Amino acid sequence: MKKYLGIGLITLLSVALFGCGASKVKAQNEHPFKVLEATYVNSVGDQPDLVETTIKVFIDNKEIKLDSVYFRNHKASLKHKESNENSLFTGSFTASTTLHNYILHSDPKQEFGNKPPIIKTKLPFKLAENEAIVSYFYKDKINYCRILEVKEE
Numbered sequence: 382m383k384k385y386l387g388i389g390l391i392t393l394l395s396v397a398l399f400g401c402g403a404s405k406v407k408a409q410n411e412h413p414f415k416v417l418e419a420t421y422v423n424s425v426g427d428q429p430d431l432v433e434t435t436i437k438v439f440i441d442n443k444e445i446k447l448d449s450v451y452f453r454n455h456k457a458s459l460k461h462k463e464s465n466e467n468s469l470f471t472g473s474f475t476a477s478t479t480l481h482n483y484i485l486h487s488d489p490k491q492e493f494g495n496k497p498p499i500i501k502t503k504l505p506f507k508l509a510e511n512e513a514i515v516s517y518f519y520k521d522k523i524n525y526c527r528i529l530e531v532k533e534e
Contacts, residue, residue, distance in 0.1 A: 414442035
Protein backbone atom coordinates (compact mmCIF):
# COMPACT_ATOMS: atom_id res chain seq x y z
CA MET A 382 0.00 0.00 0.00
CA LYS A 383 2.83 2.41 0.86
CA LYS A 384 4.49 1.50 -2.42
CA TYR A 385 1.43 2.59 -4.43
CA LEU A 386 1.09 5.75 -2.35
CA GLY A 387 4.74 6.65 -3.04
CA ILE A 388 4.38 6.02 -6.78
CA GLY A 389 1.20 8.11 -6.90
CA LEU A 390 2.87 10.97 -5.00
CA ILE A 391 5.90 10.95 -7.32
CA THR A 392 3.64 10.90 -10.39
CA LEU A 393 1.57 13.79 -9.04
CA LEU A 394 4.66 15.89 -8.27
CA SER A 395 6.24 15.25 -11.67
CA VAL A 396 3.02 16.25 -13.47
CA ALA A 397 2.82 19.42 -11.38
CA LEU A 398 6.46 20.36 -12.05
CA PHE A 399 6.39 19.66 -15.78
CA GLY A 400 3.06 21.44 -16.14
CA CYS A 401 4.58 24.72 -14.92
CA GLY A 402 6.93 24.88 -17.90
CA ALA A 403 4.09 24.41 -20.37
CA SER A 404 2.20 27.46 -19.14
CA LYS A 405 4.72 29.99 -20.49
CA VAL A 406 3.44 32.30 -23.20
CA LYS A 407 5.11 31.89 -26.58
CA ALA A 408 4.84 33.80 -29.81
CA GLN A 409 3.77 31.76 -32.81
CA ASN A 410 5.80 31.59 -36.01
CA GLU A 411 2.96 31.63 -38.57
CA HIS A 412 0.29 34.34 -38.67
CA PRO A 413 -2.68 35.21 -40.90
CA PHE A 414 -1.08 38.61 -41.57
CA LYS A 415 2.27 40.19 -42.28
CA VAL A 416 3.68 43.11 -40.30
CA LEU A 417 4.61 45.64 -42.96
CA GLU A 418 6.13 48.23 -40.65
CA ALA A 419 6.42 48.95 -36.95
CA THR A 420 7.61 52.32 -35.68
CA TYR A 421 7.68 54.28 -32.45
CA VAL A 422 8.14 57.92 -31.52
CA ASN A 423 9.00 59.43 -28.14
CA SER A 424 7.52 62.79 -27.19
CA VAL A 425 7.74 64.96 -24.10
CA GLY A 426 4.40 66.02 -22.70
CA ASP A 427 3.35 68.69 -20.24
CA GLN A 428 5.52 67.27 -17.49
CA PRO A 429 9.23 67.33 -18.38
CA ASP A 430 10.13 64.08 -16.57
CA LEU A 431 7.55 62.00 -18.48
CA VAL A 432 8.01 60.62 -21.98
CA GLU A 433 5.10 59.30 -24.01
CA THR A 434 5.94 56.54 -26.48
CA THR A 435 3.54 55.99 -29.37
CA ILE A 436 3.80 52.78 -31.38
CA LYS A 437 2.38 52.30 -34.89
CA VAL A 438 1.97 48.84 -36.43
CA PHE A 439 0.97 48.39 -40.08
CA ILE A 440 -0.34 44.96 -41.17
CA ASP A 441 -1.56 43.70 -44.54
CA ASN A 442 -4.78 41.98 -43.44
CA LYS A 443 -7.83 44.16 -42.72
CA GLU A 444 -9.68 41.18 -41.21
CA ILE A 445 -7.32 40.89 -38.22
CA LYS A 446 -7.72 43.14 -35.18
CA LEU A 447 -4.63 43.57 -33.03
CA ASP A 448 -5.33 43.77 -29.29
CA SER A 449 -2.21 45.01 -27.48
CA VAL A 450 1.53 45.51 -27.81
CA TYR A 451 4.37 44.67 -25.43
CA PHE A 452 7.39 46.97 -25.86
CA ARG A 453 10.25 48.01 -23.54
CA ASN A 454 8.72 46.60 -20.33
CA HIS A 455 5.34 48.20 -21.04
CA LYS A 456 2.02 47.02 -22.34
CA ALA A 457 -0.31 49.23 -24.35
CA SER A 458 -3.72 48.63 -25.89
CA LEU A 459 -3.84 49.03 -29.65
CA LYS A 460 -6.52 51.04 -31.44
CA HIS A 461 -7.41 50.63 -35.10
CA LYS A 462 -6.95 53.72 -37.28
CA GLU A 463 -8.42 54.09 -40.73
CA SER A 464 -5.90 53.66 -43.52
CA ASN A 465 -6.32 53.36 -47.30
CA GLU A 466 -4.39 50.21 -48.16
CA ASN A 467 -3.34 48.55 -44.92
CA SER A 468 -4.53 48.29 -41.36
CA LEU A 469 -2.88 50.70 -38.94
CA PHE A 470 -2.91 50.17 -35.18
CA THR A 471 -1.55 52.64 -32.64
CA GLY A 472 -0.89 52.43 -28.93
CA SER A 473 0.91 54.58 -26.38
CA PHE A 474 2.31 54.46 -22.88
CA THR A 475 4.00 56.93 -20.58
CA ALA A 476 7.32 56.35 -18.82
CA SER A 477 9.31 58.41 -16.34
CA THR A 478 12.82 59.53 -17.24
CA THR A 479 14.02 60.51 -13.77
CA LEU A 480 14.50 58.68 -10.54
CA HIS A 481 12.42 60.06 -7.71
CA ASN A 482 13.94 60.97 -4.37
CA TYR A 483 11.53 60.20 -1.58
CA ILE A 484 11.46 62.02 1.71
CA LEU A 485 11.21 59.55 4.58
CA HIS A 486 10.51 61.12 7.94
CA SER A 487 8.89 60.16 11.22
CA ASP A 488 6.55 63.14 10.80
CA PRO A 489 4.10 62.33 7.95
CA LYS A 490 3.74 66.04 7.17
CA GLN A 491 7.39 66.11 6.06
CA GLU A 492 6.64 63.39 3.50
CA PHE A 493 3.96 65.47 1.77
CA GLY A 494 4.72 65.83 -1.92
CA ASN A 495 6.22 62.37 -2.45
CA LYS A 496 5.08 60.95 -5.76
CA PRO A 497 3.74 57.40 -5.76
CA PRO A 498 6.25 54.84 -7.00
CA ILE A 499 6.09 53.76 -10.62
CA ILE A 500 5.59 50.02 -10.68
CA LYS A 501 6.87 48.27 -13.79
CA THR A 502 4.79 45.39 -14.99
CA LYS A 503 6.55 42.12 -15.59
CA LEU A 504 6.01 41.00 -19.15
CA PRO A 505 5.46 37.34 -20.02
CA PHE A 506 8.10 37.71 -22.76
CA LYS A 507 11.82 38.37 -22.94
CA LEU A 508 12.36 41.14 -25.47
CA ALA A 509 15.41 42.86 -26.91
CA GLU A 510 15.59 46.67 -26.92
CA ASN A 511 13.80 47.16 -30.26
CA GLU A 512 11.62 44.05 -30.23
CA ALA A 513 7.88 44.05 -29.64
CA ILE A 514 5.11 41.49 -29.41
CA VAL A 515 1.55 42.13 -30.52
CA SER A 516 -1.42 40.08 -29.39
CA TYR A 517 -4.40 39.42 -31.61
CA PHE A 518 -7.49 37.23 -31.68
CA TYR A 519 -7.81 34.64 -34.43
CA LYS A 520 -10.43 31.88 -34.44
CA ASP A 521 -11.56 32.90 -30.93
CA LYS A 522 -8.07 32.31 -29.53
CA ILE A 523 -5.44 34.83 -28.46
CA ASN A 524 -2.20 34.63 -30.42
CA TYR A 525 1.10 36.48 -30.28
CA CYS A 526 3.35 37.80 -33.04
CA ARG A 527 6.95 38.85 -32.44
CA ILE A 528 8.16 41.94 -34.29
CA LEU A 529 11.93 41.71 -34.56
CA GLU A 530 12.62 45.39 -35.20
CA VAL A 531 10.60 48.44 -34.24
CA LYS A 532 12.15 51.51 -35.87
CA GLU A 533 12.26 54.95 -34.35
CA GLU A 534 10.62 57.72 -36.39
